[in-house]
Amino acid sequence: MSTQIDQATAPGGSSPGRAPLLEVRGLAVTYRRRGRSTTAVRGVDLAVERGEAVSLVGASGSGKSTVVRAALGLLGRQAEVQGSIRLAGRELSALSPAQRRRLVGTTIGYVPQDPGSSLDPLRRVLDQVREPLDVHGLGEPGRREGRALQALRDAGLGDAEAIGRRWPHQLSGGQRQRVLIAAAIVTRPALLLADEPTSALDVTVQRGILDRLQTLVAEQDMSMVVVTHDLAVAASRTERVHVLHEGALVESGPSRVVLSGGEHPATRALVESVPGRRARAPRALAAPGPVVVQATGLTKEYRQDRGTVHALRGVGLELRAGEALGVLGESGSGKTTVARAVLGLVEPDAGRVRVDGEEVARRHREFRRTVQPVFQNPHTSFDPSRTVGWSVAEPLRALGGRLSRRGQKERVAELLGEVGLDPELAGRLPAELSGGQLQRAAIARALSVEPRVLLCDEAVSALDLAVQGQVVDLLARLCAERDLALLFITHDVAVVRELCERVVVMREGLVVEEGPTAEVLDRPREPYTRQLVDAVPVMPAAV
Structure with missing residues (x-):
């Protein structure tokens, strides 16, 4: 027990x-x-x-x-x-710094959270996996490269030689995480x-x-x-x-x-606080409102040294007022490319995006008021040297007309209150807020110009379950109270089930299945959708 x-x-x-x-x-x-x-x-x-x-x-x-x-x-x-x-069996505090580094470096392997910031972008993958062997002088120098290649294979990267020659930016998120695992196990830690x-x-x-x-x-x-x-x-x-x-x-x-x-x-x-056990019912499919976002025939290709990547292949979707639409799929499925096309940050090779019937134009001022983003990591989407209140008011200064300083301050206090934050937090720096508080502030910033569409790209994936639940509740309330259209890009099946009335499932740049969330996730027609649902870890039964 x-x-x-x-x-x-x-x-x-x-x-x-x-x-x-x-x-x-x-x-x-x-x-x-x-x-x-x-x-x-x-x-x-x-x-x-x-x-x-x-x-x-x-x-x-x-x-x-x-x-x-x-x-x-x-x-x-x-x-x-x-x-x-x-x-x-050795007390770490009794060791000299050099002894401690040697013991920890050879006995413990460490896999950090963020592979994007943990790998050196200026060094090839194999050099970084081999580095612990060189630093601690483990094994014969002529055999260290072989050990590093074997560590890549042990971490699940079959084509170790090709992976080892690449730079970190040329790998997917899953591949980068496996590289970190390889670097952690190359010393054969206990x-x-x-x-x-x-x-x-x-x-x-x-x-x-x-x-x-x-x-x-x-x-x-x-x-x-x-x-x-x-x-x-x-x-x-x-x-x-x-x-x-x-x-x-x-x-x-x-x-x-x-x-x-x-x-x-x-x-x-x-x-x-685990999705599915939270004290809330999944959102019911509401009466359809007018279409706010319409994407048709979106195609986008990227040419790379290793060939052409087909990011989008004829993608279409519709988002209505008051609706939460989930876009679900693996890394590389095209979810974020769709989001960037809707935001006007990437121009599709073919197809078009219309918002309120108007074709998306990157520099159109009124469009920027209509569609606002909330990104995955709130700590990197706020200026660390400016107060939270300054950042929340930034769209007001750029797009909101001529509010006085006092008017901006009052509007910021109102927005922070709406997302459940103490208005006094406006005077703090981003580093002084938790991840959940900062993500709420990011939502407040997006709401400052009263958009019709809120686009969330993995906006809750880095939050703990309790905070995640609070943000999901907030988004659901905003959709209902403001008739806000929510485009929710995610890999989290459980959150989509809670928040979104409809879901679009993407794979390799294609929409493979779409429909009411409960229908798609409970009775998937496509084997790929079933694979996504079955891959979700399962909690033990409650007692």
């Missing part, structure tokens, strides 16, 4: 008389900045046995990633760390730490990555710690789970037992 944690007890999951591979006792982490202190981790005890797969789950800010970064020694100078971290390794990937690529990680753990007798906000991944892919809440470890136990309901209120809140 699961156990609510009393911090005076032994580390969660450790076996009496057997030294765990990783043992954390009384870990506390406090950040001190500008005269203020923030406690991120509060007295955490946990252990990871040899050959075991465990997960760390919790809401944003619960301390999951901080625990992992503390073990890696990556917290930085502003972090004050207390407690004990023992790796392979412990693999994976921080949200699949949160930004579509479900079929996610399943392939997770299958590969499980196979590597079994074949190479590694231990694995997965940090994730996806409870279904934790339940189906790890043996034990540790639940963190506000920096404290509040519950531990067998993954499927804990995540079938949980004993601690924080665990139950996480479980209840």
Whole structure:
């Protein structure tokens, strides 16, 4: 059964008389900045046995990633760390920096969350996979390239030689994530730490990555710690789970037992926030409003060194006022190209997009008021040097007419209130807001010029489940109250089921299936749609 944690007890999951591979006792982490202190981790005890797969789950800010970064020694100078971290029986705090780097670098493999920012764009793939061997002097120099190529194959990249010669930008998101896995396992570590390794990937690529990680753990007798906000991944892919809440470890136990309901209120809140278990009914198919967006015969090709990529092949869709339309598909299916065509950011080779009956023109001022975007990562869509209020008011300055400074300030306060934020947050910098708060501010910014169409491109995929649910509720309310048309680009089948009345399924630049969401996802006609639905990790039954 699961156990609510009393911090005076032994580390969660450790076996009496057997030294765990990783043992954390009384870990506390406090950040001190500008005269203020923030406690991120509060007295955490946990252990990871040899050959075991465990997960760390919790809401944003619960301390999951901080625990992992503390073990890696990556917290930085502003972090004050207390407690004990023992790796392979050695106390890390007792080691010199050089000894610690050597032990951690050869014993732990680390798979970070974002492959786009974790790979050096100026170095070829094979050089980056080989780098840990060179840095730590592992193996004979003449054999290191062969080990790096084998690591790429072990990570599921069959044509390792061709992949190794490429630059990171020439790979898909799934391929880049596999490259990071290869770099993490090339030293043959005893412990693999994976921080949200699949949160930004579509479900079929996610399943392939997770299958590969499980196979590597079994074949190479590694231990694995997965940090994730996806409870279904934790339940189906790890043996034990540790639940963190506000920096404290509040519950531990067998993954499927804990995540079938949980004993601690924080665990139950996480479980209840999973799509399909949230206390909301899927949106009913509303009476059709007038057509706001109409795309017909969209075709787009990109010529690359490796040949021609057919991004769109005769794509058509319609979006009506008050409707939420989901566009679902894998990476490379053409979803984002459709979004960019609707926004006027890419010109199709053939076909046309009409908004309110007018053909999309890239520089048309009134069109920019009609269609507004909300992007995937709010932290990269705000100017880090400007206040949140300044950024929210930016469309007002550019498109909203001649509002006075006071008028802009009042409008920003009104918009922040509408999306459930305290207007006082307008004076803060983006780094001082959580991901969920910043994504709400991004929606407020998009609403500032009262658009007819809101285009969300993977707008909730990087958010934890509780915050994701809040944003989904907000979007549904806006559609109903403002008669807003919502084009929702995503790889998340469960969110589409909750939010969208209709769905379009894309594959390799084609629309392969479309219709009412429940009909398409519950009774798919196309094998590809069935494949997408079947790839979604399944939560254990509630108890």
